[in-house]
Amino acid sequence: MSRVIGGDTDAARIPEATVRRIQEAIKELGYVPNPTARKLRTGRNRLLGVHTFEAVFPRAREDFYFEFLLGIEERAEEIDHDLVLFTSTGGADGRRRVYRDGVNRLNVADGAVLLGVAADRAELARLEADGYPFVHIGRREVPGTRITCVVPDYESAAAAIVDRLADLGHTRVGYLSAGIDEESYADRRRGYESAVARRGLRDVSPAGPPGPGGVPDAAWLDRVADGALTAVVADAEWLAHPFAEALAARGLAVPRDVSVAVLEGVAADAPVRWDCLEIPRREVGRVAIDTLVGLLDEPGRDVTDVLVPCVVVEGETVAGVSEGSAG
Amino acid sequence: MSRVIGGDTDAARIPEATVRRIQEAIKELGYVPNPTARKLRTGRNRLLGVHTFEAVFPRAREDFYFEFLLGIEERAEEIDHDLVLFTSTGGADGRRRVYRDGVNRLNVADGAVLLGVAADRAELARLEADGYPFVHIGRREVPGTRITCVVPDYESAAAAIVDRLADLGHTRVGYLSAGIDEESYADRRRGYESAVARRGLRDVSPAGPPGPGGVPDAAWLDRVADGALTAVVADAEWLAHPFAEALAARGLAVPRDVSVAVLEGVAADAPVRWDCLEIPRREVGRVAIDTLVGLLDEPGRDVTDVLVPCVVVEGETVAGVSEGSAG
DNA sequence: TTGAAAGCGATACCAT
DNA sequence: ATGGTATCGCTTTCAA
Numbered sequence: 001m002s003r004v005i006g007g008d009t010d011a012a013r014i015p016e017a018t019v020r021r022i023q024e025a026i027k028e029l030g031y032v033p034n035p036t037a038r039k040l041r042t043g044r045n046r047l048l049g050v051h052t053f054e055a056v057f058p059r060a061r062e063d064f065y066f067e068f069l070l071g072i073e074e075r076a077e078e079i080d081h082d083l084v085l086f087t088s089t090g091g092a093d094g095r096r097r098v099y100r101d102g103v104n105r106l107n108v109a110d111g112a113v114l115l116g117v118a119a120d121r122a123e124l125a126r127l128e129a130d131g132y133p134f135v136h137i138g139r140r141e142v143p144g145t146r147i148t149c150v151v152p153d154y155e156s157a158a159a160a161i162v163d164r165l166a167d168l169g170h171t172r173v174g175y176l177s178a179g180i181d182e183e184s185y186a187d188r189r190r191g192y193e194s195a196v197a198r199r200g201l202r203d204v205s206p207a208g209p210p211g212p213g214g215v216p217d218a219a220w221l222d223r224v225a226d227g228a229l230t231a232v233v234a235d236a237e238w239l240a241h242p243f244a245e246a247l248a249a250r251g252l253a254v255p256r257d258v259s260v261a262v263l264e265g266v267a268a269d270a271p272v273r274w275d276c277l278e279i280p281r282r283e284v285g286r287v288a289i290d291t292l293v294g295l296l297d298e299p300g301r302d303v304t305d306v307l308v309p310c311v312v313v314e315g316e317t318v319a320g321v322s323e324g325s326a327g
Numbered sequence: 328m329s330r331v332i333g334g335d336t337d338a339a340r341i342p343e344a345t346v347r348r349i350q351e352a353i354k355e356l357g358y359v360p361n362p363t364a365r366k367l368r369t370g371r372n373r374l375l376g377v378h379t380f381e382a383v384f385p386r387a388r389e390d391f392y393f394e395f396l397l398g399i400e401e402r403a404e405e406i407d408h409d410l411v412l413f414t415s416t417g418g419a420d421g422r423r424r425v426y427r428d429g430v431n432r433l434n435v436a437d438g439a440v441l442l443g444v445a446a447d448r449a450e451l452a453r454l455e456a457d458g459y460p461f462v463h464i465g466r467r468e469v470p471g472t473r474i475t476c477v478v479p480d481y482e483s484a485a486a487a488i489v490d491r492l493a494d495l496g497h498t499r500v501g502y503l504s505a506g507i508d509e510e511s512y513a514d515r516r517r518g519y520e521s522a523v524a525r526r527g528l529r530d531v532s533p534a535g536p537p538g539p540g541g542v543p544d545a546a547w548l549d550r551v552a553d554g555a556l557t558a559v560v561a562d563a564e565w566l567a568h569p570f571a572e573a574l575a576a577r578g579l580a581v582p583r584d585v586s587v588a589v590l591e592g593v594a595a596d597a598p599v600r601w602d603c604l605e606i607p608r609r610e611v612g613r614v615a616i617d618t619l620v621g622l623l624d625e626p627g628r629d630v631t632d633v634l635v636p637c638v639v640v641e642g643e644t645v646a647g648v649s650e651g652s653a654g
Numbered sequence: 655t656t657g658a659a660a661g662c663g664a665t666a667c668c669a670t
Numbered sequence: 671a672t673g674g675t676a677t678c679g680c681t682t683t684c685a686a
């Protein structure tokens with residue numbers, strides 16, 4: 001009977017008469033397979049979990065989760081899976097946790113997509129150790145653990161931007177770091193540095209982290225004003241903006257004297273049309289689902305991080321090297 | 328052993344030593360209860376389904392689903408349940424269905440909250456017939472079936488607005504109907520009519536449905552211009568607006584000559600600050616969860632529709648009867 | 655080809 | 671007080 005339900009009719013070579021007989025009986029009795037029992041037996045449910053370390057809907061209007069979820073829902077629907085939203089809070093601290101007094105709550109779903117700005121690395125490690133199939137949106141590195149991440153390809157994007165600067169004739173460039181010790185920032189920096197080396201550019205970045213408000217080191221700014229570099233790449237808009245203002249205070253203009261590119265997405269209606277990245281959040285969500293299902297179909301496979309390309313958006317803050325610039 | 332896990336330690340009067348012994352064994356072996364098996368056995372999962380007849384996230388920015396989901400997630404989290412988002416589409420037509428070739432897909436969850444502008448009544452009826460525990464947000468009446476709905480209390484709200492008009496001295500009032508044959512509109516109308524009767528007011532509503540663009544019948548408008556009534560209640564803002572403009576064209580002003588109240592929520596930044604309702608969407612979401620869980624805890628209970636009060640928002644379009652009005 | 659039976663993991667009841 | 675066992679509904683294997 002399961003053979004008929006499972007659709008193995010061809011493989012098992014069941015007489016057509018029998019198939020019809022069973023199908024009629026099914027209709028007659030109003031038989032409905034029980035997904036829970038099915039899951040207990042086969043381990044599959046067509047349920048994919050989504051675990052966010054913060055509440056989703058209250059923030060859905062904001063960009064961070066929303067676009068990811070859009071892609072996740074979209075793709076899940078396409079491949080005929082449902083989504084389990086793990087919402088119930090774990091501890092009294094309000095932070096959401098995967099494990100509630102030792103129990104992995106995600107277990108009802110075949111696997112899960114995890115995301116959140118404040119992912120708990122200990123929980124990720126434990127999840128991996130338990131062999132639970134999951135994918136994390138955004139790179140999270142946990143020593144001694146290989147977790148599968150789906151990540152915007154910041155490294156390539158940063159390199160592409162440096163390449164573009166080099167193509168435009170810039171030879172002395174700098175990097176405005178957010179000073180945040182997080183994987184995605186490390187990715188950007190790595191892309192920048194490898195491209196700088198490859199193109200034989202001179203790196204004239206500020207030494208320390210930015211001051212309060214994202215204002216760079218004054219001494220370094222003076223060097224920039226003296227023409228020490230002609231282009232700058234910034235981790236974030238909140239770094240680029242004070243930088244541009246500091247330049248203006250010293251009589252320099254963007255992009256006339258210094259080109260500036262931002263390594264993150266910038267709202268289309270921002271006051272300055274920065275050259276920036278378009279972070280493919282929706283696509284990342286879709287890819288996360290596909291990666292997760294791949295993991296489920298081939299449990300043994302060792303999946304490395306999946307990179308989703310970023311689009312480089314040309315704005316009004318990058319230009320060719322001006323004639324007047326000191327060599 | 329289940330006794331210890333289930334926390335029935337007090338009831339079963341198990342020696343403290345044994346409890347500790349088992350708890351240590353649990354930790355030792357890394358035992359983790361399997362929610363699927365649990366569900367199979369007990370029928371409960373702490374999973375609540377959310378079925379929308381359209382995709383949620385793509386519309387999340389819009390008001391319709393968003394506020395409901397906010398309340399749903401919030402309350403589910405509070406009572407320690409997770410949410411299953413039923414996203415996978417049913418047929419090729421793109422419409423989402425509960426039943427996919429006969430299988431009730433909601434069965435993985437203990438029960439479900441259904442919502443959607445285009446709810447499929449046949450599916451609701453079948454769900455009810457199958458004995459699946461669910462709650463519908465918004466009133467849906469299906470002949471021969473009692474489905475539990477959680478609904479904004481439009482009827483009382485409409486009555487309250489009429490009461491307020493009566494208190495302000497209005498004796499001749501009218502109702503601008505959207506002409507939509509839907510339960511929530513019927514609720515509003517019923518509230519209006521019962522209050523009109525109770526307060527002994529004269530009903531001077533237009534005869535037919537509004538014309539294109541929500542413009543009322545011209546003959547009726549002329550009667551209004553002649554002072555046939557002093558207050559109007561409208562199903563929706565798109566009816567109130569053309570009405571006010573038609574009045575203006577006839578030299579009448581709102582609320583000087585005619586008071587107008589709208590029986591739905593109006594955006595706070597709307598050009599006109601209508602007297603209107605505040606539809607408690609978030610609270611409706613919360614109540615839906617509580618009602619559903621109540622249904623699960625007491626399967627036999629026959630729950631009637633649950634009404635969630637609307638707040639009447641005072642704007643600038645309702646005033647007392649002016650002296651000059653014809654008696 | 656078809657039917658019978660074992661087992662997935664947890665709970666609840668009935669023996670001990 | 672504790673250990674054993676039937677049961678939830680399904681899939682899969684093994685016999686007939």
